[in-house]
Amino acid sequence: MIKLPTQKMSTLLAIHGWSAVALGLFLYVVIVTGTLVVFDRELGQWASPTSTALNSPLPAGTGKVITDFAGGLNPDYLDEVFVFPAAGDHLRMFFHNHTDSGEEVGVLALLDPAQGTVIAQYEGETAEVFRQLERGMLVEFLVRLHVRLLMPGSWGLIITGTLGFALLVASISGLFIHRHLIRELFTLRHRKGALLTARDAHALAGSWNLIFALILSFTGAFFSVGSALGLPAIAYVAFGGDVETLSEQLLSPPIAENARHQPLADLEHMLADAGLRSGVAPVGFAINHWGRADAALEVLVAPRDGELWGDKLLYAAGSGEFLGVQPPLGKAPSLGGDLVALMSPLHFGDFAGLWSKILWFALGASSAYVCASGLKLWLKRREDAPRWRLLARLNIAVTQGVVLAMIADALVYFLAMGRGLPMYELLLGTFILVLLASTVAALCFAGSRVAQVLQCLSAAGLVALPLVRMATGGPDWFEALAGGHTVVVCVDAIFALAGCAWLWQQRCSHLRATVPMMVGVK
Template sequence: MSAIREGMRQVMAWLHGWTGLALGWVLFVMCLAGTMSVFKPEISRWMRPEATASAGRIEAIAAATNWLASSARGSTGWYLTAPDDRANVVEATYDKGGDYVARALDPVSGAPVARETLGGEFFYRLHFELELPYPWGRWLASIAALAMLTALVTGIIAHRRIFRDFFTFRPRKGQRSWLDGHNALGVLALPFHLMITFSGLVTLASLNMPWGIVANYGNDLAAAFHDLAPGAVDRPAAGRPATLAPIAPMLREAERRFGGAPFSRVSIANPGDVASVVTVYRSDAAQIGATVAEVSFDGPSGRVIGAWSEARPAVGTYAVIYGLHMGRFAGGLLRWLYFLGGAMLTLAVASGMILWVVKRRERAPLSLANRIVERLNVGIIAGVPIGFAAYLCVNRLLPIGLIDRAQQEVTIALDAAGIALLAAIAVPPRLGWPLLLGVLALLCFAAPVVGGGLSYLSQALARGDAMLPMADALLIGVALTALACMRAVTRKRPEIRRPARARAIA
């Protein structure tokens, strides 16, 4: 029995290592971007420092619809997210000339804010779409999440002293030090790692497990979505113009029907048409489950034409799993714990990739394949944060009125990460690590001060806004950490004593 258990652990260890290697770099990008997304509204506020106006949810949505009525004529739909205690703008999406446009609207005037940027939305989309066209990015994210779940389960089975070794760290011991760090990062937040990975897979279930929908509905997705949301009101445009009734009374009526709970999103279908429909969705910020509750109004008259709240247990279970992954209910300390758990998962992936190389270097000279892995490790682990830091820097440096400014920011971020990857491939790792870590530190030091950053900081302090100073402090903390890592990797590596008959390991 002991031999069987040991054989099982060896198989699990092999599967753990190769699963992590196959998709480790993709997982690193997903985990780091997902960790950043925990503070998506705060990142967006940092990247729009001029947007300081504030208004209540109802007033902000009313101002936004007034602006859209005159500036987005001919659109088939407006989709609005109301401001709250974390976000101070109305996030609006609407179609114009055949393309969807996303704009942050001032909560008082309703007009777009001066600085066009995706803000934290970039990290959120990168997390599960990887900047790839639909559905390929989401497919890759699903496969990577499945690999992560496999790596977590096999890592638990393979490690026979998982909790005892968690309390052990032996510094400057090469492979042993990296293994101790990898184990500690994985075990301390293991319940969070399992939850966030499994719930991430569930959020994409209709894409990676579509067989139930196909078996029951074939290609009729409209019927599937109707059964999923049976109370939703959907009617075609009549082709006759009509003015939208004042939206504020509709929003107040919706909140009354929600039992006093606030709304979070509003959609207006067929705006400017006699068949327009205003749908108000309940906020889920105060509970774990993603609430499915909505009230629909006839646009021209403002009368209620539909209201429903999801009560089916199966859908409610999915809503809880989805809500756990999104973490919109998390406030204060719990949000920071989400961030810390994501950071530990990111570091566990990174340390596992580095451990793969360190383990093989200590046994024998690295093969060509493992030398390539080593350089890719440098390029991804240091290069992706460089791209993120460049994204924050160019947000302050690009002219505010630049055409297609938001896309320019994303392009520069991806280019910066790509250049860092090419540099890591071109130079030896002993030079690549300090070079890229130094660039990362420089960019993180620069982000809070370039483009008038100090002026924005002083203005935030004057009005008592602690978010921007805290974000600047975090950037400086990342810069100092990068410098400390750069100093550590420039130390002379101790000579490795290899067995006399060591052989190359692929």
């Protein structure tokens, strides 16, 4: 039991409540989308599967395909090359350079490693080419919504970083507010009234979720604020504002500059060597200065069993010589570099494979519930005050409308796939339209009725997703299993069962509300 003076407890309650009121709805959007993004790879395989499932992100022969493709590009685009996994076991290849104005210009290509073919490519500025993606844009859109709330430039990172700090404040204040923390871990009173049950459920979920919320808020704020403000601030202090020089000092491989022309060594051999040295499969790589004597190849390999992150193996790409393991940060191993590397597995929950993802998904869903229920309880205490009624209706519109909007985006994605339409704009427009419609409905009609209708639509959308996916050209279950895409069948089944269960729950809730009214009439 944590004992605090009455005045301090009142202050903490005010901080805890007002942090939720000020930013709770935005925080809910970030948490809900982040909960889904935990399974970004699985969702990508479900929405955009390759012709055949792969056991390795970079199967044998991929290096030659990439080398042959690079041979047909403008040599200026070979200054920096990134190859990394994309949705559905595809690979993204980004060949680019930096213009005098600081913009990145290049070619983004999508590779099907199973067939060894490039299935799409786009040329232009970075922001534009990534917006032109069609295959895999569903997951990409969810990631952008989670990371930046669809805001341009650094504004989105600043906002999500602020939301991370707000969650950190709410978590720390919640630790002191729950004075009987151990008891609240196991308390849920069903027969003491609906309001008390709701308070117990909020406290129960918040108590079990407390450590996760602290981890999530700190790592999320680190990624957002570190990218938007941290690096520029360090660059301003130590390098006169030159972010590019700072990045070279912290992240670039330690190879002396040499602009002399030299062909790239056998990329296929270097990737195979990285797999043999590390004992695990490579998952992506980067090449700096392709075609120069100072070319560097950094191969990222998957984590070994029992490790939280994978190594980055460094090669002199011109000669093929192995130079060693590149530290996560800086030129030499350090505690700071290890702590930075630790942030990603803790935030995304991929440190123990599928089981840690399931745990992170459950905790993320619990966090979303704590966020929504906390704001609802805060407003319930002030339901007689007219000035808070608008926020109460907005709470219904956002908490229910965001879920419906994401399901609608998935349906639009399948319906628009292969039609040459601007996929990002379609998903953005659908999301905004559904959210606006939910808001208008919440403002014009009874809140409880609107919530029920939105939940029924969401449940029906989940049931429809597998059918629409197959009807628009996606593999059916027999084709998916024959191609090794077990995840496609699993995700279909989960969505269909979740939608049916949700519809049944809504029907039972409607009956519980209707029967007493009918009895009262008789």
